[in-house]
Amino acid sequence: MHIGISSPVTIQEFVPFLNKESQVKANGIIGLKAPAVDSLIHSFLIQGHKVSVYTLTFEVKNRVILRGDLLTIYINPLRVNGKLRALTFFNKEINFIFESVKLEPHLPDILHAHWTYEYAQGVVKFRNRIPVIITVRDWAPKILKLNLNYYRFARYLMDFRIFKTSNLTFLANSPYIKQLVKKKWKKEVEVIPNSISNKFIKTNFTNIEKKRYIISVSNNISPAKNIEKLLIAFQKINKKFEDVELNLVGKQFYMNVPKVKKWETMGLLNKVNLIGEVDHKKLMEEYDRAIVLVHPSLEESFGNILIEALARGLPVIAGKFSGAVPYILENGKIGELCDVSSISVMENSMADMLNNKALMVDLSEKGIKHVWSKYSQEVVSNQTLAIYNKLIKE
Template sequence: MKINVGVCGPIDLKLLNWKLKHEDLPDTNAFPLTSYYINALLKRGFKVTGYTNAPDLKEPKVLQCGNLTICIGTVKQKPGRRFFDFEIEALHKMIEANPADIISAFWTYEYALAALKTSIPTIVNIHDVALKILLKQPDMFRFVRWIMNYKSVSKANYLVANSSYTYRQLARPEQAKAVTINNFYTSDIETISEAIPAKGNYIVSVVQGFTKRKNIHGSLQAFAKVRALFPNLEYHLVGVDMEENGPAHQYAKQLGIADGVKFIGCLGFEDVVKETAGAKILVHPSYEESFGMAILEAMVAGTAVVGGDKSGFVPELLAHGKAGLLCDITSPDAMAEQIIRLLESEQLWRETVRYAKQHARKHFSEDVVINQHLALFSRVLARELIPKYAQGAYSPMPLPDTA
C-alpha cells in the first residue's frame, strides 16, 4: 500500500512538479522550501496531499494531478486578532475531508495547529524561534504568534528543529520529543546558477521585511563605506519592503546613502536565485536566523557570503568562517571590512566559494535531508518506507543527533 504523506504549510503552487504548473492557479501563502519538499516526496514515489490557503480565494478548492492533491483553504482579513481561528478551522476541515497517513506541518502556527486537531500522526517542523522574534519585534502580532507556537510545540508528539540552533532554543520537554533535521536546497538552484554567464558588479541581500531584526539599516550604512572605495559597485536589495520608494529606500534617502543601491523588491524564486548567482557577495545582516535559506542558496550558487558571527545558526551554516566570512553585524564598519576583504582578494573569494559549495553538498543536499525525514516517518508509523525509485539501493538513514 502506497503511503500518503500530508504536507500542511505555505505552498507555492507554481513551484510544484505537476502538469498544472502553468494553469491559472490561486496565489497562496507561499514558502519555496515546502514546495520543494513536496517535489522531493513525489520524486521518490509517494502520494502527497498538501494543505495550504490563499488570501484571495472565495471558496475552498481541491486540485489533483497524478500522485499530488492540493487542498486550499480560505483566509479572512486580520487573522492575528482572532488567533487565526478561522484559518485553523478551514485547514482542519480540509484535512478531515482529505486525510493522509501522516502529516508534516511546516511552522508552528496555524498550519501545525490545524493538523494537530486531527487524529493523524503529525510532525511539526519548527522554522523560527518565536520568542526571539517577539523580543526583537515586540508587537501584538508577534505576541499572538508566540502563543500559537507555544500551543503547537506543547501539544505535538513529534518535533523537527530545522537546525541545531533552533533545537537549543527549545525547553527540555520539547527537546525530548524533537530531532534536528536541517533545511535543504533543491538542485534547481545549481541548474539556474550555471546559466548565469558571469558575476555582475554588485553585492546583494535577500530579506523579508525592513525590521530591526533583519538589520538592512546596518548593511546600507556598510555599503556606503564600501562604495567610497568601489564607486562603481552596486547593492541590490531583494524582498519584502525592498522595493523602490519602499521602507528601505525611504530610510536610505533620509540618510543620503541611496547612491548605488538598486531597490528591487519581491521576485519569484527563480529570479531571486538569478540575482543571488549574479552577485559577487551576499550580505546577510540579520541579527538572528533559525537557519538562513538565503545564505544556503548563495553557497550553492557560488556567491560568497558575509554574515553575523552571533546570528543564530549562521555561524554553523557558514562552517564557522570557512564557508563565508563572519563579523559583528551590529557594526557597519565590521560588515564593510569583510565585504572589502572579499572584493580585494580573488584568492580568498575563490577559496570561500569552493568550500561553501562542498559544505552545502555534504550537509544540506536534498538526498541527505529527505532521507532523514523518511527515517522519522518510519519511526512514527512503525514501518519501513522505501522510495519507489530507489528500491534495492536504498538503506534508511539513522535519525540525526538531537544535540
C-alpha cells in the same frame, strides 16, 4: 506512503504533477512561498509517494482542490487583514486546515506541519489517530522580542499552545533551534535542515572576475534585519571600491516605502539598486550577477537565503551571533562570519572579501560542495522519510 503536509507552498511549482483540469484551476494561484517545503514535497513525489497538501493563500475566497495522480492540494482562504487574524488567533484558518484533512477519503499515514502556528494547530486534533510531526522553523519568543506588537504576541501564544500539546513529535531545522527547544521546553528533538531544489544548485564555482554587485536579500525591513547598518557600511565601502554597487532584493525594497524613502534622504542609497520582489528563478539570476552576499540579519532560525547563495557559488558574509548562521556557514569554514551589529566590522569584512579574490573562489567552491552534500533534495527528503517510517512503525 501517503504523506500529509500542512504548510505554505508555491502552487505553481506543482502544476506538472496535476491533471489537466486542475492545471487550469491552478492558473493564477501562486500561493505563499516556502521553497524548503516545496523541494521536500517535490522529492517525495519523484520517489513515488502520495502527498496531500493543506495550505492557505490570499488568492482564493473559497476552498480550491487540485488533484493529480500522486498529489492533492487543498487551497484554503487566508484573510488579508493580519490584525483580524491575530485577534481571532487564526481560528478560521485553523479550521480550514482541519476541515481539509477531514475531506480525505482515508487519512494520510503521517501528518507533517511546518511552523508552530496555524498550520500546526490545524492538524493536532489527529495526533491520537496518526503520527503528527511539527517542524519548528522559527523561534516565537525571540521574534516577539524583536517585534513588539499584538500580531507577534498572538503568534507567540499559538506557539506556546503547540508546545504544551501532548503526543506530538517535534523537529528543528537547525541545531540553534534544537538548543532553544531543549532549554525552554525540555524536549529532545532531531534536526532536519531545510533543503533546496537541485535545479538551483550549481555544479561549478562562480567566475567572479565579471561581477561588480554586492547583493542583500530580505523579506522585510524590520530592525532585526539590520538593513540600515548595511547601507551605512556600504556607503563607506563605496568610497574605496567605486565600481561596486549594492542590489537590494525583497518585497519592501521600493522607493514608495517610507523607510526606504527615509534612507534616500539620509544619503544611504548612492549606488544602491532597489530590485524589489522577484520570483525564485529570478532570484537565482540575481545571485549569479553578484560578487558577494552580505546578510546583516541579527537573528536567523535557519537561513534559506544563505543556502541559496551558497548553492549559486556566491561567497557569503553574515552574522557570527545571528542564531543559526554559524551552523549554516560551518563556523566560518564556508563563509565569512562577522559582528553585523557593528558598522565598522561589517565594512571591514566587505573590504577584506573584495580584496581577496582567491578567498572568494575558495569559498565559492566549498559552498557548492557543501550544499550538495547537506541540503540537496535527496539528502533532506531521505532523512525526513526515515523519521516518518520510524514513527509509523511505532
